[in-house]
Amino acid sequence: MIRRLLAPAAAAELLIAALLGLAGLAGLGFVAVYAFAGGDTQLLGVALALALGLLGAALLIASRTVFKQRQAEEERPDFALPGDGTEATAEAATTTPADGVDDASVTLRAGVEGVTRRRLLGAAAGAAGAGVGAAALTPIASLGPRVGKLLGESPWHDGTALVEENGLPVRAEELEVGSFLTAFAEGADKRELAAAVIVVRVEESELELPSERRDWAPLGLLAFSKICTHAQCAVSLFRYPLFAERSPGPALVCPCHYSTFDVLKGGERVFGPAVRALPQLPLRIEAGRLIAAGELSGAVGASWGGVREES
Amino acid sequence: MIRRAVGALDQRTGGGSVLAKTLRYVFPDHWTFLFGEIALYSFLILVATGIYLTLFFEPSSTQVVYHGSYAPLQGQEMSKAYASAVELSFDVRAGLLIRQVHHWAALVFLAAIVVHLMRIFFTGAYRKPRDVNYYVGLTMLVLAVVEGYAGYSLLDDLLSGMGLAIGNAVALSIPFVGGQLGTLIWDGRFPGGEAFFSRLFIAHVLIFPVLIGSLMALHLTLIAIPKHTQFRGRGRSEANVVGTPLWPGYALRSLGLLFCVAAVLFALGGLVQINPIWQWGPYEPYLGTNGAQPDWYLGWLIGALRLMPHFDLVIGSYTVIPNPFWGGVLFPAVVFGFLYAWPAIERRRTGDRAQHNLLDRPRDNPRRTAIGAALFTWVATIFFAGAADRAFVQLGVPYEAQLWGYRAASILLPIAVYFLTRRICERLREGEGHPGRGSGARVLARNREGGFEQIGAGGPTGVTPADRGN
Numbered sequence: 001m002i003r004r005l006l007a008p009a010a011a012a013e014l015l016i017a018a019l020l021g022l023a024g025l026a027g028l029g030f031v032a033v034y035a036f037a038g039g040d041t042q043l044l045g046v047a048l049a050l051a052l053g054l055l056g057a058a059l060l061i062a063s064r065t066v067f068k069q070r071q072a073e074e075e076r077p078d079f080a081l082p083g084d085g086t087e088a089t090a091e092a093a094t095t096t097p098a099d100g101v102d103d104a105s106v107t108l109r110a111g112v113e114g115v116t117r118r119r120l121l122g123a124a125a126g127a128a129g130a131g132v133g134a135a136a137l138t139p140i141a142s143l144g145p146r147v148g149k150l151l152g153e154s155p156w157h158d159g160t161a162l163v164e165e166n167g168l169p170v171r172a173e174e175l176e177v178g179s180f181l182t183a184f185a186e187g188a189d190k191r192e193l194a195a196a197v198i199v200v201r202v203e204e205s206e207l208e209l210p211s212e213r214r215d216w217a218p219l220g221l222l223a224f225s226k227i228c229t230h231a232q233c234a235v236s237l238f239r240y241p242l243f244a245e246r247s248p249g250p251a252l253v254c255p256c257h258y259s260t261f262d263v264l265k266g267g268e269r270v271f272g273p274a275v276r277a278l279p280q281l282p283l284r285i286e287a288g289r290l291i292a293a294g295e296l297s298g299a300v301g302a303s304w305g306g307v308r309e310e311s
Numbered sequence: 312m313i314r315r316a317v318g319a320l321d322q323r324t325g326g327g328s329v330l331a332k333t334l335r336y337v338f339p340d341h342w343t344f345l346f347g348e349i350a351l352y353s354f355l356i357l358v359a360t361g362i363y364l365t366l367f368f369e370p371s372s373t374q375v376v377y378h379g380s381y382a383p384l385q386g387q388e389m390s391k392a393y394a395s396a397v398e399l400s401f402d403v404r405a406g407l408l409i410r411q412v413h414h415w416a417a418l419v420f421l422a423a424i425v426v427h428l429m430r431i432f433f434t435g436a437y438r439k440p441r442d443v444n445y446y447v448g449l450t451m452l453v454l455a456v457v458e459g460y461a462g463y464s465l466l467d468d469l470l471s472g473m474g475l476a477i478g479n480a481v482a483l484s485i486p487f488v489g490g491q492l493g494t495l496i497w498d499g500r501f502p503g504g505e506a507f508f509s510r511l512f513i514a515h516v517l518i519f520p521v522l523i524g525s526l527m528a529l530h531l532t533l534i535a536i537p538k539h540t541q542f543r544g545r546g547r548s549e550a551n552v553v554g555t556p557l558w559p560g561y562a563l564r565s566l567g568l569l570f571c572v573a574a575v576l577f578a579l580g581g582l583v584q585i586n587p588i589w590q591w592g593p594y595e596p597y598l599g600t601n602g603a604q605p606d607w608y609l610g611w612l613i614g615a616l617r618l619m620p621h622f623d624l625v626i627g628s629y630t631v632i633p634n635p636f637w638g639g640v641l642f643p644a645v646v647f648g649f650l651y652a653w654p655a656i657e658r659r660r661t662g663d664r665a666q667h668n669l670l671d672r673p674r675d676n677p678r679r680t681a682i683g684a685a686l687f688t689w690v691a692t693i694f695f696a697g698a699a700d701r702a703f704v705q706l707g708v709p710y711e712a713q714l715w716g717y718r719a720a721s722i723l724l725p726i727a728v729y730f731l732t733r734r735i736c737e738r739l740r741e742g743e744g745h746p747g748r749g750s751g752a753r754v755l756a757r758n759r760e761g762g763f764e765q766i767g768a769g770g771p772t773g774v775t776p777a778d779r780g781n
Contacts, residue, residue, distance in 0.1 A: 077325050144495035144504070151483075151490060151500055182597055193501055196597030226597050231480035231616065231635050232501060233473050234599035255601040256477060257617045258700065258710060271711070273616060273634050275623040301501065302480030303623060303633030304490040 012065035013121060016058045020124035023054035027131025034138045051132050058128070066121075147306065152299055155188035155195055156281055162199065162223065162290040165190070170290045172219060175201040178240040178250075182226060183290070194300040196226040197281050199290065200238055200263055202250050208264045213297075216266075216282035221290065223281040224267050225300045228254035230274035232301040235261070252278060266297070276303060338561045339541035339554035343430045348565060350423035352572040353416045354527065360413040361516065367403055369395040370465060370512030372505065381589050389593035392467040392508055397589050412580030417459050419576060421608040424452050432653075432683045434670040436540045438663075442654040444533035449650055451526045456608055458519040461511055463586065463606055470586075472594025473603050476501060477616070481639030486624075486632050502596050542670045549668045602700065611690050614697030615642040618717055646690060674743075677736035685729040692721045 030047035037043060063069065162170040162183040170183045180200040188195040204220035216222070228235050233256035241247035250263040251270060259272030267278035279298040284291050299307045321327025338344070371391035377384045379398045389397075399406040428448065431437050437445035460478070464471045479501040482493040498504030538552045547553045555561045579585075591600070605613055615638030624632035657679065658664055673680040696717035703710045755763045 140495070143506075143510075144498045147490040147494050150494060153500070184597075191502055191596055193596055231477040232596075233476050234597050236599035237601060255599050255603060256473060257613070259621075269621060273619050273621050273638075275621050275630075275634055302483050302635065303630045304483035304493065305487055305629075305631060305633075306490055307630050307633075308628050 012061060016062050016066065017120050017124035019054050019058035019061070020121075020128040023051050023058065024124075024127035024129075024131030026051035026054060027128070027133070027135040030135035031138050034141070048135055051128075051135055055128055055132060058124075151301070151304060151306070153192075153194065154296055154300060155185040155192060156197075156292050156296050158292065158294050160292040161186040162197070162283075162292065170199065171288050172221060172285050172290060173288065175199065175221060177201050177203055177220065180238040183223070185292070193227055193232070194225065194296065196234070197223040198226045198235060198238070198252060199223045199283075200250070200252070202240075202263060206249075206264055209266045213266050213280065213282070215284075216280060216293065218283060218285050221283055221285075222263060222266075223283050223290070223292075224252060224261070224263075225279040225281070225296055227301050228256065228259055228274060229269075229276040229278060229298075229301070229303065230254065230259045230272065231256055233257075235259075235278065276307075334556070334558035336535065336557045337538070337552045337554045338557065339539050339547075339552060341542060343434075344539075345568065346423050346427035346430055348568055349572055350420055350427055351527065352569045353420035353423060353576070354523070355569070356416045356573055356576050357413060357420060358520065358524075360409045360416065361520070363409050364399065364413060365516055367395060367399045367406060368392070368465070370508045372467070372503075372508045384589060384592070387593065390467045390508075392465060393588070393593045396466045396468070400589065408577070408580050410580075411583075411585050412576050414463070414585045415579040415583070416576050417462060418585075418607060419572075421452075421455055421459060421606075424448075424455060425608075428452060428650075429683070429687065432650075433673045433680055434540070434542075435667065435676060435679065436670055437654050438667040439654075439658075440537045440666055441533070441540070444530060445654060446651060447526050447530050447533065449647065451523055451530065453647060454519055454523050454526070458515065458523065459606060459608060461515040461519065465508070465511055465515055466586075466588050467508070467594055468588040469591040469594045469598055469600055470588075470603055472502070472596070473599060474605055474609075475503075476596070477613075477635070477639075479503075480633075481635045484633040484636035485640060486636070489633075489636075502594075537668070540668055540670050542672065547669065549666070552668075602704065604698070604701070610697045611694040612639055612643060612697075614693040614695065614717075615639070617699065618693060618696045618714065618721065620718075642693070646686070649686065674736040674739040677733045677740070680736050681729045681733040684732040685725040688728040689721060689725040692717060692724050696721070 026047055030044060030051060033040060033043045033047055163186045164170055164181065164183060169186075170181070175181065178201070180198055183197050183199050184190050184195050185197075190196065200222055202220045202222070204217070207217055207220065209217060224235070226234050226236075231254075233254050235252045235254045237253040237255055239248070239251045239253055239260075241249060252261045252263060252267070253259070254272070254274070257273050259274035260270050261274070261278040262268045262270045267280050269275065269277055276298060279296040279300055281296050282293040284293040317327050317330060320330075369391045373391045374388050375391050375394050377387050377389055377394050377397065379385075379394070379402055381397055381401050384397065396410075399410060401407070431445060431448070460474070464475050464478070479493050479497055482496060483489045485492060494500060496507075496510070498506040498510070539554070541547050541552060541554065544553070555564070592598075604610070616635060617638075619634060619638045621634060622637070623630050623634050671679075696714070699708075699710055699713040699717065702708050702713060754766045756766050758764055
């Protein structure tokens with residue numbers, strides 16, 4: 001039917017466009033298998049082979065039908081020694097750059113002359129490129145696990161005990177007012193970002209915690225995530241006023257960009273580029289041991305596109 | 312003998328004429344042309360020392376117990392990466408020398424590229440037909456910064472770990488894709504999965520060096536095709552190149568420079584301690600130290616991260632653009648974006664689309680020079696802001712006051728520098744219009760009566776020494 005209505009070249013163009021379109025679909029098929037069919041090896045291989053094979057077939061058919069195959073002649077470079085009389089001809093054969101440019105554009109135009117439906121072919125080639133390109137980039141997703149809830153994971157729950165680096169329990173009487181230590185969630189990997197907290201002790205009478213956190217700091221003991229909410233360095237400096245009337249109040253400071261968090265107000269940011277407060281861990285004391293009385297008050301570590309901003 | 316060998320080669324490859332042409336290639340003489348060569352030779356030293364280091368370094372986060380000869384770390388738990396770097400420094404003969412030379416070479420490599428870029432910018436060498444090569448060079452600079460960061464991050468000491476924490480936060484801060492990107496590259500949440508160190512390693516020793524090396528080959532080819540630029544001077548025109556041919560003059564000189572660069576780097580590596588990782592200790596995410604500073608070429612980014620006011624872009628209760636994005640991504644993107652766009656901006660503004668083989672002196676184009684100086688001042692001010700904590704410790708200037716000072720300076724200084732530079736360039740140019748070359752001198756001629764009289768006014772602009780004084 002088509003053959004009778006259209007010139008042979010036009011029929012070939014339709015075939016090429018169809019092949020290119022199918023190549024694009026096969027490429028998207030690869031992405032679909034990767035994402036939804038559990039990454040089945042055989043299906044992935046078949047989809048990619050189809051996409052590449054169809055693309056190859058389209059190009060081969062195009063080279064035989066739309067773009068004419070012509071024979072041309074090219075001079076061979078002369079390797080003879082200088083001074084044996086062959087140089088002059090070699091000089092004459094070289095063309096100036098401007099001529100070369102013209103030649104190239106003529107060749108290009110001559111090749112495209114046969115294409116009547118450039119737009120159709122262009123769109124088909126675009127579809128094929130997009131599909132195969134998507135397929136080629138998809139395996140990058142295998143590099144790491146999906147974000148999911150990964151960035152929000154934390155080992156702290158109601159009842160998790162605080163232990164020191166050597167695994168011994170943190171006891172309330174270890175800490176004097178104005179001192180601090182680093183503690184970890186019992187049983188957690190110490191390298192896990194949310195595992196480390198910094199425990200400080202201040203005068204209980206000075207606390208200005210929000211009303212819902214009033215019982216989070218028994219005996220003036222407070223615990224905060226040790227990871228800065230700006231760029232996740234360890235908040236390892238504790239500023240405690242030596243002379244309360246003149247010095248700024250007790251605060252935790254990150255040594256990377258000097259974000260400063262007010263200890264008395266529950267980790268609220270007072271200086272530096274951090275925006276979110278340092279997450280606070282509610283504490284209670286059981287038989288002299290420090291125990292988490294709930295989860296951390298916010299997301300640990302740097303902010304990202306999925307983190308909730310709390311006041 | 313050499314002639315016979317070249318002849319034999321020529322009859323088989325046709326390379327003889329190419330070789331002869333290469334040997335006759337002319338290099339214009341100017342001291343500012345050496346910065347690019349210094350960068351090239353530092354890269355050669357980086358590759359040579361880097362290959363040696365890979366023979367000993369183990370890019371693994373697997374925890375081991377240290378039993379090397381450095382007593383203070385004896386029995387401490389650390390990653391294989393850090394342990395092998397410490398062993399390389401203490402228990403491999405010449406290991407510390409090669410590691411320190413590698414680090415110094417990286418610092419010199421980046422410095423030479425930056426100075427080279429400034430030479431290219433201020434002399435207008437990036438103009439057509441060399442704009443493409445300018446883009447290649449800028450791309451190499453970007454790659455070199457990432458390559459350097461990957462290099463010192465590999466060692467897994469406390470400083471490099473803090474740098475990676477910030478790098479991960481910057482990756483996470485990219486709108487919409489940041490969370491995914493950060494977990495993809497790090498193979499999970501920071502500090503990353505098992506695969507992270509081998510990825511960082513292969514990026515540092517294969518992917519980035521191959522990219523930089525290929526671009527370098529392209530860079531040199533694109534220099535040779537239109538031939539070198541040159542400053543104006545007697546006998547020099549747009550159509551010719553005047554200078555020293557490669558063989559024998561320039562080649563020997565340049566080889567001499569290669570060995571001098573190598574000598575300086577090995578002297579630094581042998582005599583001046585750099586990055587004593589055994590003092591920092593192994594990294595753990597819950598450890599930090601005050602006074603941490605990155606290598607110099609990242610100083611502008613830590614400055615930007617510190618200067619940026621605390622501001623997140625928040626829509627509803629969700630963070631869309633977290634704070635590290637402004638200083639860690641947007642700032643370098645603006646600086647490099649401007650540098651990439653500059654040749655096109657200048658072409659459009661001046662309407663000058665001609666080919667240029669003769670260089671401008673900075674004063675010849677006051678506006679370009681002023682813009683370049685303002686951009687450099689902006690970046691340099693933010694660079695110095697990164698060292699405000701050191702100024703606080705050493706000089707006692709309050710950190711908060713410094714921060715506000717730098718914020719104001721980063722806006723006001725570039726503007727002031729722009730106008731000042733422009734004025735200086737214009738003054739220099741005015742002075743030159745006069746035959747007395749800027750001295751304000753007048754041309755006198757002897758007349759028939761035996762006296763002297765002045766020819767013309769004080770100069771083309773009529774400037775007299777008295778005018779010049781204010």
